Amino acid sequence: MCRPGLPWGQHSATLGPPRCRLLIQNRFLWETTMSRHKFFRPKENIPPQLYLGLGLSSFVLLLLLWSLLTYTGLIPSFYLPSPTQVVQAALQMVRDGSLWDDTLASVYRVTLGFLFSALVGIPLGILMGSLKIGEAIFEPIMGFFRYMPASAFIPLLIIWVGIEETEKIAVIIIGTFFQLTLMVMDVTKNVSSDLIDISYTLGARGKDVFLRVILPASWPGILDTLRLSFGWAWTYLVVAEIVGARSGLGYMIMQSQRFLKTANVMVGIIVIGLIGMIIDLSFRALYRRLFPWMSKGGV
Amino acid sequence: MLTITEISKTFRIKDKSFLALEKTSLQVEKGSFVSLLGPSGCGKSTLLKIVAGLIEPTSGQVHLDGRLITGPGPDRGMVFQSYTLFPWLTVERNVQFGLEIRGIPKKERQEIARRYLELIGLKGFEQALPINLSGGMQQRVAIARALANDPEILLMDEPFGALDAQTRTVMQELLTDLWEKTKKTIIFVTHDVDEAIFLGDVVYVMTARPGRVKAVIPINLPRPRGYELKTSEVFSRLKRDILQLIREETLKATGLSSVLAAPSS
Numbered sequence: 001m002c003r004p005g006l007p008w009g010q011h012s013a014t015l016g017p018p019r020c021r022l023l024i025q026n027r028f029l030w031e032t033t034m035s036r037h038k039f040f041r042p043k044e045n046i047p048p049q050l051y052l053g054l055g056l057s058s059f060v061l062l063l064l065l066w067s068l069l070t071y072t073g074l075i076p077s078f079y080l081p082s083p084t085q086v087v088q089a090a091l092q093m094v095r096d097g098s099l100w101d102d103t104l105a106s107v108y109r110v111t112l113g114f115l116f117s118a119l120v121g122i123p124l125g126i127l128m129g130s131l132k133i134g135e136a137i138f139e140p141i142m143g144f145f146r147y148m149p150a151s152a153f154i155p156l157l158i159i160w161v162g163i164e165e166t167e168k169i170a171v172i173i174i175g176t177f178f179q180l181t182l183m184v185m186d187v188t189k190n191v192s193s194d195l196i197d198i199s200y201t202l203g204a205r206g207k208d209v210f211l212r213v214i215l216p217a218s219w220p221g222i223l224d225t226l227r228l229s230f231g232w233a234w235t236y237l238v239v240a241e242i243v244g245a246r247s248g249l250g251y252m253i254m255q256s257q258r259f260l261k262t263a264n265v266m267v268g269i270i271v272i273g274l275i276g277m278i279i280d281l282s283f284r285a286l287y288r289r290l291f292p293w294m295s296k297g298g299v
Numbered sequence: 300m301l302t303i304t305e306i307s308k309t310f311r312i313k314d315k316s317f318l319a320l321e322k323t324s325l326q327v328e329k330g331s332f333v334s335l336l337g338p339s340g341c342g343k344s345t346l347l348k349i350v351a352g353l354i355e356p357t358s359g360q361v362h363l364d365g366r367l368i369t370g371p372g373p374d375r376g377m378v379f380q381s382y383t384l385f386p387w388l389t390v391e392r393n394v395q396f397g398l399e400i401r402g403i404p405k406k407e408r409q410e411i412a413r414r415y416l417e418l419i420g421l422k423g424f425e426q427a428l429p430i431n432l433s434g435g436m437q438q439r440v441a442i443a444r445a446l447a448n449d450p451e452i453l454l455m456d457e458p459f460g461a462l463d464a465q466t467r468t469v470m471q472e473l474l475t476d477l478w479e480k481t482k483k484t485i486i487f488v489t490h491d492v493d494e495a496i497f498l499g500d501v502v503y504v505m506t507a508r509p510g511r512v513k514a515v516i517p518i519n520l521p522r523p524r525g526y527e528l529k530t531s532e533v534f535s536r537l538k539r540d541i542l543q544l545i546r547e548e549t550l551k552a553t554g555l556s557s558v559l560a561a562p563s564s
């Protein structure tokens with residue numbers, strides 16, 4: 001095997017020219033590290049501190065890279081403002097209250113659109129997943145509509161609904177409703193038929209099966225669908241605020257771009273990202289709280 | 300008494316159809332323990348599901364106490380091989396499931412559930428969730444759940460199949476003990492010869508697909524049955540006879556008839 005002790009540059013009869021030897025040595029070290037260290041085995045768990053640490057390091061590294069690129073003048077501030085400039089812009093918006101107003105306006109629109117999609121989509125999805133008739137009627141047409149981009153609807157929406165809040169909320173709805181419903185349908189369909197069968201042998205009939213088996217089994221998946229849908233709803237924000245907006249984070253971003261205030265644009269994007277992340281974490285926490293019985297494999 | 304008359308079942312998958320059961324008939328006396336033994340794919344699970352009313356037979360009929368079976372019901376309780384506890388319910392609520400549907404008041408339900416949990420040796424686990432239980436424990440709760448509902452007949456489809464060999468032996472002892480205490484009519488499907496003999500009053504040996512009854516072997520071992528029985532002379536004799544019958548079918552089912560020797564008669 002490999003003998004690292006051999007001086008560099010010396011030709012060995014058994015191991016060949018120096019270059020090959022180094023490759024063999026490195027490969028040996030690499031493979032031993034990979035297989036010996038359990039952190040590199042697929043699906044092997046790592047301590048939570050390591051997970052958190054690595055996650056935070058990614059952010060820190062990004063911040064360092066950003067700082068490096070901007071403070072050294074490598075990239076002019078016209079293209080990429082420095083962290084300081086972004087923070088200053090943010091503080092300015094906080095001071096004059098515009099950040100709060102814009103955030104509130106956006107949250108209002110996204111939440112309303114999302115709520116509508118959820119309130120209609122969840123029952124419809126459950127119906128589609130529980131009864132084949134429901135699936136037959138709705139799934140093809142919804143499958144068709146889900147591929148239509150919400151932004152393409154904007155000209156129609158302007159004519160139908162105007163340019164006020166309703167139009168913006170409608171964009172959010174179009175962007176989320178079909179996906180949400182189809183996902184809820186999938187969750188409901190995937191309830192184990194063994195569970196349903198066994199409930200029949202315990203005396204359950206139609207309504208019981210639905211209320212006591214299908215619904216409880218589906219809630220975790222439905223909550224997860226809501227978490228994902230809210231994420232998508234949030235990404236439609238900018239598209240929704242393209243038309244006739246006078247407030248909102250998307251509006252603020254576009255206005256700032258018009259005046260080449262790149263720092264403000266970045267504040268907008270970061271705030272959107274932060275809000276999305278907070279909502280996501282909240283949903284996850286709620287999930288863990290409500291469903292302590294969930295195994296990793298699902299129902 | 301359960302009467303299965305000339306049940307046959309053909310499954311149609313796309314444009315192919317295959318015969319799972321061919322004119323199978325059985326009789327189950329009230330209070331008896333019937334073992335249904337057969338190689339994989341012989342249709343024994345299908346037969347059980349037909350009795351449960353979860354599958355419709357292509358032809359033939361099942362009668363329970365003279366009543367024609369047309370669908371599932373609480374009179375025929377069932378335990379599957381897979382773990383079918385409702386994961387969102389505690390052990391206690393799982394066992395009470397059938398009782399709750401029937402509208403039995405809470406106090407009574409709890410008492411019945413506790414009684415059966417004690418019978419299966421899980422007293423104290425009332426508030427546990429299925430995710431916290433081992434496979435063996437989950438199956439015990441599943442059995443308690445089915446029994447608590449007081450069915451006329453209990454159908455068990457290889458309930459210990461997913462458990463390791465040692466747990467399985469202990470579960471068999473638990474089951475035969477439970478049977479002594481409740482004297483429930485049980486149809487027990489298995490591919491394990493030892494299990495079929497140890498538990499049953501009679502063993503129905505089924506052929507490979509398409510399945511039908513090949514032989515009916517009464518088991519005259521003394522009751523109650525203890526684990527020592529498994530190494531007794533009379534048990535070995537029964538095992539030898541039944542093994543001979545089933546081996547031929549297993550070879551057919553696995554397609555290894557030409558590779559391995561046929562049983563010596």
